[in-house]
Amino acid sequence: MRIDLHIGVEHCGAARLQSVLAAKRDHLTAKGIRYANAPGNKNHTRLWMAVTDPGHVDPLRYNRGFIPAEKQADLRASLQAALMSEVSTHKPDQLILSASQLCWLATDTELTRLRDLLAPLSEDIRIIAHVDEQARLLTRIYADQIHEGRAASLDQELSIAGRENWWDSALKFAPEISPNAGIFLENQAAPFWLDYRRLVQHWEAVFGAGKVDLCAYDEARFASDAVTEDIRHAFRLPDQIGKAAAGKPTQPASAATLARGRQLNELILRVLQDRKRVLPRQLWRSFIQEISLDGAPIDPASLSAVSKNFTKDNRALAAAHTGLTADLFKRGRAKAQWTEADPEYGFRPSQYLLSFMWRIDKATREERDAKSGAAAPATPQAHDLSESARQIMPPLAVQNFEKLKGSPFAPHNRLGAVNEEDLAAAYPPMAPRQLAPGSSGNVIVGCMKNEAPYILEWVAYHRAIGVDNFLIYTNGCEDGTSELLDRLQELGVLQHRLNDDWRGNSPQQFALNRALEEPVIRNADWIIHIDVDEFMNVRYGNGTLDDFLARVPDATNVAMTWRLFGHNGVTELRDELVIDQFDTCAPKFCPKPHTVWGFKTMFKNIGAYEKISCHRPNKLIGGMEERVKWVNGSGQDMTREAAKSGWRNSKKTIGYDLIQLNHYALRSAESFLIKRQRGRALHVDRSIGLNYWIRMDWSDHRDITIKRNVPRVEMERNRLLQDDRLRQLHEDGLKWHRAKADELHGKDEFRELYEQALRVKLTQTERVAYALALDMES
Numbered sequence: 001m002r003i004d005l006h007i008g009v010e011h012c013g014a015a016r017l018q019s020v021l022a023a024k025r026d027h028l029t030a031k032g033i034r035y036a037n038a039p040g041n042k043n044h045t046r047l048w049m050a051v052t053d054p055g056h057v058d059p060l061r062y063n064r065g066f067i068p069a070e071k072q073a074d075l076r077a078s079l080q081a082a083l084m085s086e087v088s089t090h091k092p093d094q095l096i097l098s099a100s101q102l103c104w105l106a107t108d109t110e111l112t113r114l115r116d117l118l119a120p121l122s123e124d125i126r127i128i129a130h131v132d133e134q135a136r137l138l139t140r141i142y143a144d145q146i147h148e149g150r151a152a153s154l155d156q157e158l159s160i161a162g163r164e165n166w167w168d169s170a171l172k173f174a175p176e177i178s179p180n181a182g183i184f185l186e187n188q189a190a191p192f193w194l195d196y197r198r199l200v201q202h203w204e205a206v207f208g209a210g211k212v213d214l215c216a217y218d219e220a221r222f223a224s225d226a227v228t229e230d231i232r233h234a235f236r237l238p239d240q241i242g243k244a245a246a247g248k249p250t251q252p253a254s255a256a257t258l259a260r261g262r263q264l265n266e267l268i269l270r271v272l273q274d275r276k277r278v279l280p281r282q283l284w285r286s287f288i289q290e291i292s293l294d295g296a297p298i299d300p301a302s303l304s305a306v307s308k309n310f311t312k313d314n315r316a317l318a319a320a321h322t323g324l325t326a327d328l329f330k331r332g333r334a335k336a337q338w339t340e341a342d343p344e345y346g347f348r349p350s351q352y353l354l355s356f357m358w359r360i361d362k363a364t365r366e367e368r369d370a371k372s373g374a375a376a377p378a379t380p381q382a383h384d385l386s387e388s389a390r391q392i393m394p395p396l397a398v399q400n401f402e403k404l405k406g407s408p409f410a411p412h413n414r415l416g417a418v419n420e421e422d423l424a425a426a427y428p429p430m431a432p433r434q435l436a437p438g439s440s441g442n443v444i445v446g447c448m449k450n451e452a453p454y455i456l457e458w459v460a461y462h463r464a465i466g467v468d469n470f471l472i473y474t475n476g477c478e479d480g481t482s483e484l485l486d487r488l489q490e491l492g493v494l495q496h497r498l499n500d501d502w503r504g505n506s507p508q509q510f511a512l513n514r515a516l517e518e519p520v521i522r523n524a525d526w527i528i529h530i531d532v533d534e535f536m537n538v539r540y541g542n543g544t545l546d547d548f549l550a551r552v553p554d555a556t557n558v559a560m561t562w563r564l565f566g567h568n569g570v571t572e573l574r575d576e577l578v579i580d581q582f583d584t585c586a587p588k589f590c591p592k593p594h595t596v597w598g599f600k601t602m603f604k605n606i607g608a609y610e611k612i613s614c615h616r617p618n619k620l621i622g623g624m625e626e627r628v629k630w631v632n633g634s635g636q637d638m639t640r641e642a643a644k645s646g647w648r649n650s651k652k653t654i655g656y657d658l659i660q661l662n663h664y665a666l667r668s669a670e671s672f673l674i675k676r677q678r679g680r681a682l683h684v685d686r687s688i689g690l691n692y693w694i695r696m697d698w699s700d701h702r703d704i705t706i707k708r709n710v711p712r713v714e715m716e717r718n719r720l721l722q723d724d725r726l727r728q729l730h731e732d733g734l735k736w737h738r739a740k741a742d743e744l745h746g747k748d749e750f751r752e753l754y755e756q757a758l759r760v761k762l763t764q765t766e767r768v769a770y771a772l773a774l775d776m777e778s
Contacts, residue, residue, distance in 0.1 A: 001087065003118055003125045004235050006098035007105075007203070009193055011140040012130040012217035013227075014100035017234075018042040020227055020244045021096060027242060033235075034092035038082035044099040050076040051114040053107055055177065058186050059148065060101070062179040063281055080117050087121055095121065096235055103129065103193045104186050106171060111206040127203050128234055130217040133329050134194045134310050135303035141191050142298070143253045146261040147285045148187035151269050153262055153340050154303065157190045161305040167198040180275045182268065182284075194306070197313040215323035223247040234323065254295030255341035261288040262340070264349040268360075271353070277364045287356055293344060301332035302339075351691060351774050358394040388761035393770055400769035404592075408651075411764045413701045415588040416634065416657045427543045427708045429715065433466060441468030442545055443524040445515045445612070447499070447508045448472055450479045450674070451532045452733020454667075456726075457577055458532045459493060460716035461709060465538060466545035467528070470494035471520050473511035475502055479736040484729040491723060495520055512612040521605075528602045529612055535579060535662045536560060536602070537706045548659050556606060557617070557630040559599040559642060560661040561649050563588070566699040571669040571758065573741055575734055577713065578664050579706045586698035587764055588656050593771040595695065597649040600661055615647035633659045662706055665696040669758060670741040673750050677740070693757045695771045700764040 008014050021028070021035040022042045028035055039047040049061045054069050066072045087095060097118075105111055118125055131137070142154055160169040174189035193199045200212045215234045221227060228244050231237070253261075264287065271277060307329075314329040385393070385401065393401070404410050435441045444467050448455070459470065472494055474482050485496035495518075502510035512529065515521050526545075530536065541547030552558070564586040574581065590596040601616040603609070608624040609617035620628070620643060630642040634655025641653055649655075666672045672693060721727045744750035762770060 001093055001095055001122045001124070003095045003097065003122050004128055005102070005118070005125055006096065006128045006130075006234075007102035008100040009103040009129050009131060009137075009199075010100050010191075011137060011144060012132050013219070013222040014098060014130070015043065016222045016227060016247050017130075017231060018044075018098050018100075019247075020231060020241075021098065023244070024241050028096075029090055029092065031238070032093040033096065033237060034086070034090050034094070035096045035098075036083060036086060038086045039079060039097065039099070043101075044097050045101065046075065046079050047097060047114070047117075048099045048101040050079050051110055051117060052105065053110055056106070056110065056185065057177055057179050058101070058104070059184050059281055062184070067179070076113075076117060080120065083118075083121060094235070094237075101186065103191075103199065106185070106192065108202075108206060111203065115206055125207055125211065127207055127212040128215060129196075129199065129212065130215045130234070131196055131324070131328075132217045133300070133307065133331055134314075135307040135331060136300040138191070138194065138303055138306055139252070139298045139300050143258055145187050146253070146258050146265065147288045148184075148281070149182045149265050149268065149279075149284055150187050151262060151266040152188060154298075154338050155340075157303070158305055158338065160190060161309045166309055167192045167195040167202075170194075180278070181272045182279060195310065195313070196317055197310075200317070213323055214317060214321040216325060216328045219249065223249045252297035254293055255298045256295045256344045257288070257292040258298065259341045259343040260291045260293070260347050260349070263343060263347070264288070264291065264352055267349050267353045271357075271360070277360055278367045279360055280363050280367075283359060283363055287352075291347070291352055295341075295344075298338065298341075299332070299335070301334040302337055304331060304334040305337060307331045354394055354396055354773050355691065356394075357396065358392075361395060386761065386763055386766060388759070389763070389766040389770075392760065393766065394773055397766075397770040397773035400772045401766060404765050404769055409592050409768075411587040411590040411700075411768055413587040413589065416655065425708060426711045429712050430464060430466060430542065430544050430546075433468060433546070435468060438523055439525055440520045440523040442466055442526045442528065443469045443471060443520055444528045444530060445471045445512065445521060446473070446529065446531055447511050448474050448477070448481055448485070448532055449507075450477055450481055450737075452477075452479045452481045452484055452730065453573070453575065453737050454532050454578060455481065455484055455488075455733075456717050456720055456730055457579070457713065458535070459488065460720060461535055461579065461713045463493075464709060464712040464716045465536065465543060469520050469524070471497070471515055471518055473497050473499040473507075473514070475499040475507045475511075479740075480729055480733040484726070484733060487723070487726045487729055488720075491720075491726065493720070508614060512614075515612065524605045526602055527605055527612070527617075528600075529614070530560075530600050530661065533578075533664045533667070534562075534600065535664070535706060537563070537660050537662045538658070539656070539660065539705050540658045543708055551658060552631050552635045554629050555631040555635075556604040556608065556628045557642070558602040558659065559616075559630060559632050559638060559649065559653070560602060560659055561597055561599045561633050561654060561656060562595075562663040563656065563660045563703060564596055564696055564698045565662060565664050565666075565703075566697040567666045567669050567672065568699060570667075573668050573670040573674075573734075573737055577710060578667060579662070579713070580710055582664055582667065583702055583704050583707065584699035585662075585701055585703050587701055589654070590764070590768065591651055591654075592768055593695065594648050596698075597654060598647055599649060616642075618645075620644050633657065662703075666693065669754060671737070672757065673744045673754055674737060674740050676753065677744060677750065690753060690756050690760075691774045694760060694762070694767065694774065697757070697760065698764070698767065 019042055025035045045060055049066050052058060057067055061067055066075055138157060160166060163169045170190040170192035174185055175183050177184055196214060203212050221230055224246060225243055228241050232240060272279060318324045318326045444462060472485055488494050489496045499507055499511045504510050521527060538544060538548045540551055565582045566584050568582045568584045570581055586596050603617050606627060608621060608628050610619035610621060628643055630639045632638050632653050632655040634657040636655055638653040
């Protein structure tokens with residue numbers, strides 16, 4: 001009997017090969033060929049675990065309890081007996097064994113132990129390995145290692161690419177195995193066995209000269225029916241083994257996902273370093289999946305330095321092994337050497353680790369309870385947390401909650417003189433404003449992307465309270481936003497500029513820099529930079545800017561503090577007024593997290609500042625210090641604190657009595673999904689995920705003051721909608737968003753985000769504590 005021992009290598013089709021052989025086991029047995037069942041149904045992992053050196057603990061041995069030498073010896077003995085029984089029962093002429101991990105056997109003692117295990121069955125043992133071009137294969141190995149906890153980047157491989165001996169260098173620089181800390185040769189080290197010449201020598205030194213056959217791996221063939229032909233050639237089967245069901249080609253992880261995963265792994269390994277926590281393999285992999293992004297994978301050509309290391313040997317191997325061809329080792333032209341990809345959206349691994357910690361701690365408790373046989377104790381939590389908070393808040397958030405209770409930073413709504421519930425009487429229409437010759441009046445400059453359903457309300461609202469002109473920049477719009485704004489420009493309502501050619505770090509800042517050259521801004525009386533989800537809510541007089549500015553006649557800058565409004569239980573995107581649908585919000589006193597008291601600035605155009613930034617004008621011009629006066633939303637002087645810098649209020653300067661900026665960052669839950677999918681206008685590199693929802697979905701208090709504007713907003717909006725073209729563009733934009741919401745509901749990532757968001761029910765103090773733990777400050 002001949003034994004064909006398939007050793008992988010990893011990520012060269014072993015799983016597909018094993019699946020087909022297992023499915024054909026009975027068919028092959030009838031022909032005198034046995035695909036062994038004793039070491040495992042498909043991948044013969046018991047064979048691998050039985051022969052590694054005692055100190056070479058791998059993830060399988062670690063997770064399946066075969067670390068102790070005596071347990072491993074028992075496994076080896078039982079496996080040998082089971083194989084002998086299987087051979088005795090079926091009496092095959094050929095026995096096929098396959099374990100993709102066997103290529104990781106790095107020492108002669110391991111190979112000798114494997115040979116001795118098989119020798120009682122047969123002395124005729126042939127080694128088979130499927131291989132691929134090294135750089136191409138390395139991208140797949142690296143991706144899998146990241147999912148298994150790798151913390152080192154591909155700089156590890158590139159650093160040894162120029163060394164004379166890849167095999168020895170890879171092993172020399174491999175980290176010391178530490179199972180409890182998540183460090184294994186297989187998930188952290190450079191794959192030494194990419195040196196195929198040395199791989200052949202290594203195995204033939206123990207199993208005999210000429211005993212190793214290298215075969216070419218072709219991903220497309222292995223995924224198709226052709227895999228059976230490749231199997232027949234590799235194992236020298238006498239005839240075909242029948243048809244095989246088509247396989248599924250794997251979708252490579254994006255380079256951004258791998259960058260995210262590696263950075264997260266680096267922090268996780270630090271957490272595991274003290275051996276006080278455990279992280280099960282499947283849970284770890286799930287973390288990487290949760291932070292994954294679509295995008296381009298790593299280009300193998302960028303690892304050409306690795307490929308060049310083996311050029312000469314590959315040529316010799318292709319000539320010596322009939323299963324290889326020179327074409328297998330062709331590599332693409334390198335545009336540049338590999339560098340780690342941008343993880344995108346401002347990814348910070350610490351914020352995700354914090355959100356994952358409660359699951360790591362839960363897994364640790366379960367592991368310890370299972371070993372001790374004790375019943376799992378209740379999770380230690382603050383006694384007055386809500387049930388929802390107990391389910392989702394990580395330990396750090398719980399600690400924050402305990403600190404916040406009763407502290408001077410605890411949120412509450414006992415601030416100011418205005419009772420929101422008493423302010424419900426509708427405002428009458430505003431008298432027409434008369435502008436001085438050459439003045440463009442009160443001007444909003446803003447940026448938009450895919451906001452078509454919301455534009456008419458926002459424009460109508462601000463026209464109704466005294467905004468005279470708008471300068472709107474757009475970039476990358478797909479929903480008809482640009483076309484709708486163009487029509488408003490044709491109607492003389494606003495001015496629209498395309499910003500698709502923006503450069504730098506932010507499309508918004510690029511637009512604001514451009515805006516300074518526009519006549520409508522140069523000739524403005526007051527300049528206001530706000531977004532389409534922000535509404536200036538004047539809570540004085542007739543609710544107009546004229547009434548407010550008359551109340552603060554000396555002011556040159558007004559810090560309009562955000563009042564953050566949550567989704568108010570509205571899940572579906574509706575064609576209804578935002579200011580009418582959403583009336584639950586954050587408490588007025590909420591000094592932490594600091595975004596709650598962020599402000600946007602309305603400033604008088606007196607030339608005091610050189611630059612408009614997101615929240616305020618910046619770069620106060622020398623000699624203008626005495627001319628600026630900043631007031632807060634209650635009309636109180638805050639010049640000393642805000643004249644030169646700052647974009648949020650403090651406990652000294654907070655005020656909402658006269659004006660506030662209603663910030664509807666989420667709108668409906670479906671609107672949030674779409675916002676999550678497209679990113680943010682200012683920070684194109686920051687993600688809007690569940691953490692953003694937790695920070696923005698405030699619903700503890702009710703503020704209906706802005707609803708006094710509903711009649712005059714509806715009057716102005718209806719007047720705009722009398723234009724047939726504008727009405728059609730608005731309806732088309734709404735249809736686009738509804739279709740996009742339906743599309744996102746159909747994607748696992750977004751459906752899960754939607755469901756998770758709606759399950760979050762937190763009190764105001766819990767929300768503050770969680771937001772601080774997530775460390776998501778802008």
